[in-house]
Amino acid sequence: MTDLLAKLYPDHLAALKQRSDAALARGGHDHLVIAAGQPRIQFLDDRPYPFAVNPHFKHWLPVTKAPGSWIVYTPGQRPKLVYLQPHDYWHVVPDAPAGYWVEHFEIAIIREADEAKAHLPKDIARCAIIGEDSAAIGEYLPNNPESVLNYLHWHRAYKTDYELGMMRVASKLGVRAHRAAEAAFRNGASEYDINTAYLNAVHETENELPYTNIIALNQHGAVLHYMDLNRAPPAHSNSFVIDAGASFHGYASDITRTYAAKQAGEFQALIDAVDSAQKSFVEKVQKGTNYADLHLHAHHALAGILRDQGFIRMSAEAAVASGVSSAFFPHGLGHPIGLQVHDVGGFQKDEGGGTIAKPPGHPYLRMTRTLEPRMVVTIEPGLYFIDMLLAELKAKPEAKDVAWDKVDYFRQYGGIRIEDDVACGETMPENLTRDAFSAV
Ligand code: GLY
Ligand code: MN
Ligand code: MN
Numbered sequence: 122m123t124d125l126l127a128k129l130y131p132d133h134l135a136a137l138k139q140r141s142d143a144a145l146a147r148g149g150h151d152h153l154v155i156a157a158g159q160p161r162i163q164f165l166d167d168r169p170y171p172f173a174v175n176p177h178f179k180h181w182l183p184v185t186k187a188p189g190s191w192i193v194y195t196p197g198q199r200p201k202l203v204y205l206q207p208h209d210y211w212h213v214v215p216d217a218p219a220g221y222w223v224e225h226f227e228i229a230i231i232r233e234a235d236e237a238k239a240h241l242p243k244d245i246a247r248c249a250i251i252g253e254d255s256a257a258i259g260e261y262l263p264n265n266p267e268s269v270l271n272y273l274h275w276h277r278a279y280k281t282d283y284e285l286g287m288m289r290v291a292s293k294l295g296v297r298a299h300r301a302a303e304a305a306f307r308n309g310a311s312e313y314d315i316n317t318a319y320l321n322a323v324h325e326t327e328n329e330l331p332y333t334n335i336i337a338l339n340q341h342g343a344v345l346h347y348m349d350l351n352r353a354p355p356a357h358s359n360s361f362v363i364d365a366g367a368s369f370h371g372y373a374s375d376i377t378r379t380y381a382a383k384q385a386g387e388f389q390a391l392i393d394a395v396d397s398a399q400k401s402f403v404e405k406v407q408k409g410t411n412y413a414d415l416h417l418h419a420h421h422a423l424a425g426i427l428r429d430q431g432f433i434r435m436s437a438e439a440a441v442a443s444g445v446s447s448a449f450f451p452h453g454l455g456h457p458i459g460l461q462v463h464d465v466g467g468f469q470k471d472e473g474g475g476t477i478a479k480p481p482g483h484p485y486l487r488m489t490r491t492l493e494p495r496m497v498v499t500i501e502p503g504l505y506f507i508d509m510l511l512a513e514l515k516a517k518p519e520a521k522d523v524a525w526d527k528v529d530y531f532r533q534y535g536g537i538r539i540e541d542d543v544a545c546g547e548t549m550p551e552n553l554t555r556d557a558f559s560a561v
Contacts, residue, residue, distance in 0.1 A: 126183075126286055127221030133283035134200075134225055137181060142196045144272035147473075148249055152242040155181070155192040156252030156263060159234070171328040174371065176460040177251045177273070182222050183287075183370035187215050189234040193241060201227045203240040208232050234258060271474040274466040278457055279495040284372065285544060288459070288497060289553055291331075291374035292542060294367035296557035298323035302336070303380055306361040311354040312336045315363070323367050331373030331462040335364035342379070342535025343507045345452060359385045360534040366462065373462040375499050376554050377540030388534045394426045395504055399539045402454065402500050406543045406550035412467075412488040412498065413480055416454040419502050420446045427504070432531075435522040444482060445523070448514040451507065453486035455499035458542055463487060492545045497553070500543055505536030 141153045157178045160169035174185045181192050181200065189205035206214050218228055229240045238259050242248055245260050251270070252263040280288065301322035305315040316336045320327065327333070337347040339355055342362035364377040381389040402419055424440035427433045427449060433440055440446045457464035467488035468476050477489035488498060506528060514520055541554035 122286075122290060123221065126283060129281070129283035129286055130221050131225070133281040134181070134222075136281050138194065138196075138200075140273060140276045141194050144269045145196060145249060147272055148266040148269040150249040150266065150269065151195060151244070151247040152249070153192075153194040153269070154241055154248045154250045154261070155194075156250065156256035156261075157184075157187050157190040157192075158253055158256045160188050161255060175252050175256070176371070176465075179371035180277070180460055182226075183220065184215075184218075185368075185371045189231075189237070190215075191237050191241065195242065199227050200225070201229065201240065203229050203231060203237045205231050205234055205237070207234075237261075267474065271469065272472050275469050275472040277459065277464065278466050278490070279493070280459060280497055280544065281495075284459065285495075285497070285551075287369050287372040288374065288542065288544075289557070291367050291369040291372050292376070292553040292557040293561065294323055294325075294369060295365065295374040295376045296554065296561050298365065298367065299363060299376060299378055299558075300561060302363050302365070303361075303378070306338070306358060306363075306380060307382075309354055309358055311351055312338055312341070313350040313352045314354075315361075316350050319363075319365055323365075325367060329368055331366045331368045331375065335362065335377075337362040337535060340506075340533055340535045342537070343505050343532070344535075345505070357384075358382060360388055362535060362538055364538060364540065371460055373458055373460070374542055374553070375458055375462050375501075375540060376542070377501055377538045379537040379539060381534070385534065388531070391426070391430060391504065391531075392537050392539075394430065395423070395502060395537045396539055398422045398426060399500060399502050399541070402502060403541055403543050403550055403552055403555075406492055406498065406500065406545050408493055408545065408547060409491060411491045412454070413477070413483075413486060416483065416486050416488075417441070417480060419454045420450060423450050423502055423504055431524055432527055433523055435519065439519075439522075443517075443519045445514065445517075445519050447482065448510045449504050449506075450502065451485065451505070451510055452501075452503065453483070453488070455501045455540070456487035457490075458497050458499055466490075494545055494547050496545045498543060498545070499540050501538055501540030503536060503538035505538075506532040506534065507536070508532070 155177045158175045160172045191203040193201040249266045249269040250263045298319045302319040305318035341347045359382045361380045366374040420441045421437045424437035424446040479486045544551040
């Protein structure tokens with residue numbers, strides 16, 4: 122794998138340079154300066170929050186644990202890494218730079234964060250400095266010029282072959298751990314123990330994962346971002362929603378599966394219907410598909426499932442128009458993914474900026490762009506039985522066309538979400554997640 126990444130890296134770097142040249146020209150800057158960032162310290166304490174590197178930094182290098190380091194890129198020149206390796210016996214000092222990327226950089230090692238100043242461009246006014254305010258050293262305060270960021274964020278949607286390679290690995294790591302978690306569920310483990318099984322298999326600390334695992338048994342599946350981990354197993358584990366990913370050199374996977382226990386056949390039937398609908402949405406991850414349209418199409422398809430399985434007695438069209446489908450599917454179909462699990466630029470109109478509005482009534486959609494080859498998005502439809510939303514629905518006129526006995530019976534199962542990471546191709550989508558499930 123490392124050999125393949127080494128082979129793909131030079132083209133990735135060339136693409137970043139080309140994008141940066143154009144971004145700097147738009148903003149009228151001469152240098153792109155990227156701060157990795159500094160750990161944040163907890164209030165009245167000496168304990169840092171987990172360090173999350175600036176995604177712009179890890180775009181250039183497979184390095185995620187280098188607080189206080191900087192990248193400087195000046196068009197026409199070799200990029201420079203200003204690399205902080207403090208003299209420190211309290212903490213682990215970042216490893217010496219090593220690997221396929223090193224030969225492409227000019228590297229300056231510094232021992233104190235402030236020493237970076239000597240290696241950054243002298244004319245600060247000509248710098249686009251990307252980072253958090255807390256990364257500032259002296260006059261080098263991040264200015265995050267909008268025109269530069271808009272251009273970079275727009276193009277970040279198009280993954281290079283190197284990035285697709287990284288994301289395939291992140292998917293495989295996540296899927297391997299999903300298998301271990303499913304086995305733990307089938308053995309009746311608690312949420313806490315299922316999570317432990319996941320962590321053991323993924324071989325990443327919780328801080329290294331791209332997001333906090335969602336491990337939800339039974340009705341907990343109705344909490345979209347359920348992040349408690351009950352220590353005790355329920356008397357019967359009838360259903361299981363697991364939304365958990367993995368990181369590989371800073372690239373994320375984001376994977377959700379829903380399982381039913383053998384005795385929960387009626388819930389399995391609903392899972393099967395959502396699963397086949399999900400696969401049909403994945404097939405539409407093709408050049409020219411507008412993501413917001415795909416989201417609305419998913420609402421119609423899921424409303425059709427609710428009608429076919431006897432949860433509602435109205436047409437799919439009526440269920441979508443009246444908002445009934447949103448009571449059962451209250452989040453967006455998915456989002457761009459890459460260096461961040463919810464990657465940037467999902468609403469951007471073009472490389473200059475702007476916003477493509479969400480369809481009215483769909484506030485949680487995270488992507489309105491039209492799909493093009495090399496974009497990677499998640500496709501994550503769901504159907505849930507959420508007390509709060511069902512109570513609201515009960516107060517609406519459409520409540521008369523809801524089969525409440527059936528809906529109420531399904532509350533015990535919480536909900537269903539099925540999520541794959543999908544790369545848009547010229548003619549065919551590449552399902553990174555399902556390919557990984559087939560391979561593992
Ligand atoms: N895991 C968060 C999400 O699916 O968007
Ligand atoms: Mn997601
Ligand atoms: Mn997810």
